[in-house]
Amino acid sequence: RPRVFSGIQPTADSFHLGNYLGAVRQWVGMQDEHDAFYCVVDLHAITMGHDPARLRERSLRSAAQLLAAGLDPERCTLFVQSHVAEHTQLAWILGCLTGFGEASRMTQFKDKTQKQGVEGATVGLFTYPVLMAADILLYQTDAVPVGEDQRQHLELSRDLAQRFNSRYGRTFRVPEPFILADTAKIYDLQDPTAKMSKSSSSPTGIIDLLDDPKTSAKRIRSAVTDSGREITFDRVNKPGVSNLLTILSALTERPVPELVDAYAGKGYGDLKRDVADVVVEFVTPYRERTLALLEDPESLDNILARGAERARTVAAETLREVEDRLGFVVAK
Ligand code: ATP
Numbered sequence: 001r002p003r004v005f006s007g008i009q010p011t012a013d014s015f016h017l018g019n020y021l022g023a024v025r026q027w028v029g030m031q032d033e034h035d036a037f038y039c040v041v042d043l044h045a046i047t048m049g050h051d052p053a054r055l056r057e058r059s060l061r062s063a064a065q066l067l068a069a070g071l072d073p074e075r076c077t078l079f080v081q082s083h084v085a086e087h088t089q090l091a092w093i094l095g096c097l098t099g100f101g102e103a104s105r106m107t108q109f110k111d112k113t114q115k116q117g118v119e120g121a122t123v124g125l126f127t128y129p130v131l132m133a134a135d136i137l138l139y140q141t142d143a144v145p146v147g148e149d150q151r152q153h154l155e156l157s158r159d160l161a162q163r164f165n166s167r168y169g170r171t172f173r174v175p176e177p178f179i180l181a182d183t184a185k186i187y188d189l190q191d192p193t194a195k196m197s198k199s200s201s202s203p204t205g206i207i208d209l210l211d212d213p214k215t216s217a218k219r220i221r222s223a224v225t226d227s228g229r230e231i232t233f234d235r236v237n238k239p240g241v242s243n244l245l246t247i248l249s250a251l252t253e254r255p256v257p258e259l260v261d262a263y264a265g266k267g268y269g270d271l272k273r274d275v276a277d278v279v280v281e282f283v284t285p286y287r288e289r290t291l292a293l294l295e296d297p298e299s300l301d302n303i304l305a306r307g308a309e310r311a312r313t314v315a316a317e318t319l320r321e322v323e324d325r326l327g328f329v330v331a332k
């Protein structure tokens with residue numbers, strides 16, 4: 001079975017609708033046909049400053065949410081990144097293959113440092129795409145289900161795999177991005193030209209899946225819409241309405257053109273009401289399942305411990321081969 005790998009950062013108390021539609025939903029769908037490795041990437045979550053107690057809490061909440069979304073520890077490997085030391089070990093090695101200029105071209109670094117400026121950023125944030133490449137390459141990954149914002153980092157992972165293979169001999173599988181065009185980028189409800197983001201969306205721009213469903217409904221109803229009255233899908237002229245149509249289409253599995261036809265003659269208020277309803281329908285059981293899983297931390301710990309063990313086996317084998325290829329003296 002082809003391998004998949006993907007990760008999510010424990011940078012917030014809740015995942016948002018973009019995380020689910022852009023990434024996690026695909027993770028769930030890929031469990032059976034693939035040998036799937038999914039990871040709560042806590043090492044990535046310390047690149048911009050963090051609170052230790054909250055990080056621990058958020059890592060467990062992330063794992064619980066992944067299970068609530070439908071990951072099954074019997075059908076996939078779910079683990080916490082810091083439990084598998086090989087991620088940081090391979091990251092160092094790949095860092096020595098990455099050009100400084102190449103790393104400097106990553107647009108997400110530019111986005112994430114826009115507010116505070118590059119001077120205030122950590123080296124960890126700068127090299128985070130290299131750690132991400134290590135995450136992926138350790139598992140000899142075929143496909144990486146992510147949102148559009150990760151495309152450039154995926155390209156770097158591919159380049160690093162190919163570079164290593166051509167310099168030192170074929171060692172890594174070269175991963176392919178798995179990005180679903182329709183839901184690859186869910187936008188901020190208040191600024192529908194920016195992506196919905198855990199760390200940069202304003203509270204009213206984001207649908208947090210663990211919020212009180214009533215709050216989510218209210219946020220949808222107060223989403224920014226566009227001038228005019230007609231409901232059409234037009235990313236340029238109607239980004240707000242298009243975003244709502246995308247969400248409705250994804251959650252109801254009705255194609256956008258069919259929805260547009262169905263809303264002929266209706267107004268933005270009708271659309272928002274329907275989107276709010278389907279969102280509430282989705283988040284209510286998701287939230288209940290997550291909270292129930294968090295009631296039983298021991299089971300959660302066990303699942304993560306088993307996941308880490310399985311992950312370590314694969315990761316250690318790749319790293320051993322990498323070190324051998326690089327000419328490191330094998331420890332006896
Ligand atoms: P942060 O703002 O801390 O980077 P994030 O919201 O971008 O948080 P990540 O943990 O970085 O979340 O990303 C997890 C996954 O969710 C990735 O595959 C990413 O591409 C995807 N994703 C994030 N935001 C969106 C979005 N708005 N639409 C679709 N997919 C998204």
Ligand code: MG
Nearest residue numbers: 009149197198
């Ligand atoms: Mg992100």
